[in-house]
Amino acid sequence: MSLSLKIIEPEFAVCRLKENSVPDSVYEFMFFSKTDEEISLVCPVENIPSSIETCEKGWRAMRVTGTLDFSLIGIIAKISEILAVNNIGIFVISTYKTDYILVKKEQFDSAVNALRENGYIFV
Secondary structure (H helix, E strand, O other): OEEEEEEEEEEEEEEEOOOOOOOOOOOOOOEEEOOOOOOOEEEEHOOOOOOHHHHHHEEEEEEEEOOOOOOOOOHHHHHHHHHHHHHOHHHHHHHOOOOOEEEEHHHHHHHHHHHHHHEEOOO
């Protein structure tokens, strides 16, 4: 199965928010999670809230296009394997519909090239 990926344009930041914080706005690309141990936010760099505890900027993103059925197995494993062989680390976010793969911007072009060489199509 050959999957297509779409590059998402803004530069992203992966942030840890202060205890009991929530983002004060909703943006086109924003991934918010709260667990018993932390509150995390992934958002475009220009939308970093003031309530951050720590933050790492410099991430680029791509998403698997289309809607992924919950019965599909190994989508992220295959992408991760290709990138790991090329010494490229990833940060993955899964949503109800699809998966997003974030790569540090310094390695992003190498990640795209490695995936293309392995049959992935970018739209």
